[in-house]
Amino acid sequence: MKIPQLTPWIGNKEYKAIKSCFDNNWVTEGPKTREFNEALLRLIGAKYGVFAPNGTLALYLGLRALGIGVGDEVIVPSFTFIASATSVEMTGAKPVFVDVNRRNFQIDVTKASRLINSKTKAIMPVHVYGTVCDMDSVMKFSKKFKLLVIEDAAEAIGVHLKNKHAGTFGDIGCFSFFADKTITTGEGGFVVTDDEKLYEKLTYLRNQGRKDRGSFIHPFIGYNFRITDIQAAVGLAQLKKLEEIKVRKRKILDRYKRLLGGMDGITFFEPDQDAEIVPFRTCILLEKAHKLMNYLREKGVESRTFFYPLHKQPCFIHLQKERSDQHDEYFPNTIFGFEHGVCLPVFPTLTDRQIAYICNAIIDFQKKHERKKR
Numbered sequence: 001m002k003i004p005q006l007t008p009w010i011g012n013k014e015y016k017a018i019k020s021c022f023d024n025n026w027v028t029e030g031p032k033t034r035e036f037n038e039a040l041l042r043l044i045g046a047k048y049g050v051f052a053p054n055g056t057l058a059l060y061l062g063l064r065a066l067g068i069g070v071g072d073e074v075i076v077p078s079f080t081f082i083a084s085a086t087s088v089e090m091t092g093a094k095p096v097f098v099d100v101n102r103r104n105f106q107i108d109v110t111k112a113s114r115l116i117n118s119k120t121k122a123i124m125p126v127h128v129y130g131t132v133c134d135m136d137s138v139m140k141f142s143k144k145f146k147l148l149v150i151e152d153a154a155e156a157i158g159v160h161l162k163n164k165h166a167g168t169f170g171d172i173g174c175f176s177f178f179a180d181k182t183i184t185t186g187e188g189g190f191v192v193t194d195d196e197k198l199y200e201k202l203t204y205l206r207n208q209g210r211k212d213r214g215s216f217i218h219p220f221i222g223y224n225f226r227i228t229d230i231q232a233a234v235g236l237a238q239l240k241k242l243e244e245i246k247v248r249k250r251k252i253l254d255r256y257k258r259l260l261g262g263m264d265g266i267t268f269f270e271p272d273q274d275a276e277i278v279p280f281r282t283c284i285l286l287e288k289a290h291k292l293m294n295y296l297r298e299k300g301v302e303s304r305t306f307f308y309p310l311h312k313q314p315c316f317i318h319l320q321k322e323r324s325d326q327h328d329e330y331f332p333n334t335i336f337g338f339e340h341g342v343c344l345p346v347f348p349t350l351t352d353r354q355i356a357y358i359c360n361a362i363i364d365f366q367k368k369h370e371r372k373k374r
């Protein structure tokens with residue numbers, strides 16, 4: 001059996017949606033983009049939103065709207081996808097890394113005070129793997145040190161904390177619609193805010209420094225961060241499936257937990273109380289994680305490691321020379337996650353038979369490993 005790590009759930013409905021753009025002869029930003037924007041704002045519960053070509057550029061746009069640039073520092077978890085940090089680097093600012101907690105690998109602000117100096121302008125909580133950061137602590141921390149808050153909610157469409165959508169706690173929230181995300185437009189990003197002034201900045205920045213298309217007067221410097229109606233049409237079709245996607249993904253996670261939960265030596269993420277999650281990966285932790293991944297590969301199952309610590313990334317290693325607080329000793333949980341974490345498939349069309357096959361392979365592996373230990 002061959003089981004991929006992920007596969008987007010797209011089909012006839014998305015195909016028809018794209019066809020309608022061609023039938024109406026409208027492919028650049030237009031009616032579908034407006035409709036998708038409004039639907040997303042209703043879903044997320046934010047006042048304003050603008051699209052970006054992808055999640056990375058959504059973060060860049062958000063950071064620029066917040067005025068982050070050369071000479072500034074932004075606190076970013078070491079445990080996240082590289083784009084959280086490279087979007088900061090793109091503005092000319094520096095990412096400074098902090099560890100995460102061991103329960104669910106979300107940012108741990110109790111370890112962040114020592115990173116603060118006069119250059120620290122913002123903090124970027126990242127809602128990783130479909131669960132949500134402890135935003136009460138993040139917001140308290142940001143108030144104490146007068147930091148702007150930009151949430152990386154790329155993996156967190158449909159995710160809530162205390163009935164509030166991820167991405168709506170801070171000044172700005174950013175989402176991704178890449179092919180592996182909860183809903184996809186192929187590529188795509190979205191930036192939300194409740195602040196009218198930030199929204200205004202975002203609109204100028206993303207549309208060549210002007211408000212309206214067709215004008216050649218550009219009050220500000222801006223760029224082209226637009227998307228197409230073709231993507232928005234796919235997004236609208238995907239949004240209609242969101243409730244079903246959530247149900248399916250949660251059922252899949254439950255099934256994994258039922259089949260593997262009793263196994264000695266295997267643990268799952270523990271989402272915080274009041275968190276409404278949408279599994280983005282099925283995350284398990286065990287001693288021989290990397291050996292298990294090799295074993296699963298032999299069995300035709302594609303798994304993934306957890307994120308490689310950003311403070312150790314070759315592209316960011318210079319930070320270790322510049323700062324004593326960017327060394328391994330400050331990142332025990334991020335390092336533990338990479339060494340012991342495995343992401344199992346959790347896409348909406350994954351069948352019970354496939355889940356049973358994956359779990360049986362894991363159980364076999366664990367038994368063999370236990371026998372060797374004895």
Ligand SMILES: Cc1ncc(COP(=O)(O)O)c(C=O)c1O
Nearest residue numbers: 054055056081083084154176178
């Ligand atoms: C946590 C996180 N941040 C940012 C991004 C960047 O999004 P995109 O791939 O759409 O640029 C991703 C997506 O892969 C992500 O998982």
